[in-house]
Amino acid sequence: MDPDSQLKVGFIGAGHMAFGIAKGILAGNVLPENVKVSAPSSRNLKRFQELGIAVTHSNQEVVCGSHVVFVAVKPHLVPLVLCEISQHVTDRHVIVSVAAGVTLATLEELLPENSAVVRLMPNLPCVAQEGALLFARGTDAKPEDGARLRSLLHHCGFVEEGPEAWIDVHTGLSGSGVAFVYLFAEALAEGAVKMGMPSALAQSVASQTVLGAGRLLRDSGKHPAQLRSEVCTPGGTTIYGLHALERGGVRASVMSAVESATERARELGRKPAAGNRK
Structure with a gap:
């Protein structure tokens, strides 16, 4: 059995980026019942439900039920979200931020010590599975975490890993x-x-x-x-x-x-x- 099929994936935030990434993940071997999405309102959640994905208004519920958590909210909301979920993050989690400008150092500062964090910059064509995605691993994110993320995202488009210094450049080149x-x-x-x-x-x-x-x-x-x-x-x-x-x-x-x-x-x-x- 493919290990991705048993992987539980969560999304905090239900915008275009989360939707595009979720579609790509489901195009692989992750089962819809193993994905959960949270958002404060129901406005954007319906399209996730149409994919067979469970939805909730509880960020803590998403974290507690997931192995990989995508934090897909506006950059200014990231500190609030991370402070809210911090007590629920354990060494089994990989926290992936898709917020522009939020550094690995900031993510690591706001989460428990030794948390595995990844900074990911996708772009809008992920919705059409033609995205360009670049990610950088934090201090405690292992090479196998990067390999798993690449496997999860490969249906979203072109996926590459690089140093964090390239993420902002990628934001200007591909995101914008x-x-x-x-x-x-x-x-x-x-x-x-x-x-x-x-x-x-x-x-x-x-x-x-x-x-x-x-x-x-x-x-x-x-x-x-x-x-x-x-x-x-x-x-x-x-x-x-x-x-x-x-x-x-x-x-x-x-x-x-x-x-x-x-x-x-x-x-x-x-x-x-x-x-x-x-």
């Missing part, structure tokens, strides 16, 4: 980067509307263009610059369009956007935690 891609797709469609294409068709073509380009980039293993050059022909339409983008400073703007989002994630991580080690 999804919104940057949506903005670009919106602009593509609006450009087509300007030139006379119906809006609905332009949006469909733009979304398929982004999807197809992304899959080709992922599956080909080629550098983006190489694929870009393969589209260009001397004196053709693409090189004229690229020239317009370069005049607008699109490359520098995107790099600055990733930099700004990364710095904001780091800034969030420097804010003092509320509460003390238990």
Whole structure:
């Protein structure tokens, strides 16, 4: 029997990230009856119930009945949640935070000594099982904890482990980067509307263009610059369009956007935690 099938997984928080991760976990070998989700209101819990997942308003109930607990609440709520559940966390638990900017040191400070904690940064496409997820283990999280987490999450998309210093960069690149891609797709469609294409068709073509380009980039293993050059022909339409983008400073703007989002994630991580080690 696959060990994941008997693993009990809990979620504190019922937002988009929790839902996407839960869908990915169920696509593996974790049974719906071994998953439980808590949230203060019932607003987002119905879609979890439709997956066969039990729901509750008690965070303590989730922790006591789980081996792996995903803390999927807004960053400013993490200290409150961890202080609430701290007395119920034991050495059998792995606590996984998906909150931007909340450091491993903060997680370890707010939980009992020697707690196994992991900092995970997913992104919104996890909902479509096409996410990009990076995680870093805390001091007392073992290599086998990382291997188990990777096994749990592999249906959510691309999963990689790295040092904590990369997590904020990943937040800027992939967590926030999804919104940057949506903005670009919106602009593509609006450009087509300007030139006379119906809006609905332009949006469909733009979304398929982004999807197809992304899959080709992922599956080909080629550098983006190489694929870009393969589209260009001397004196053709693409090189004229690229020239317009370069005049607008699109490359520098995107790099600055990733930099700004990364710095904001780091800034969030420097804010003092509320509460003390238990």
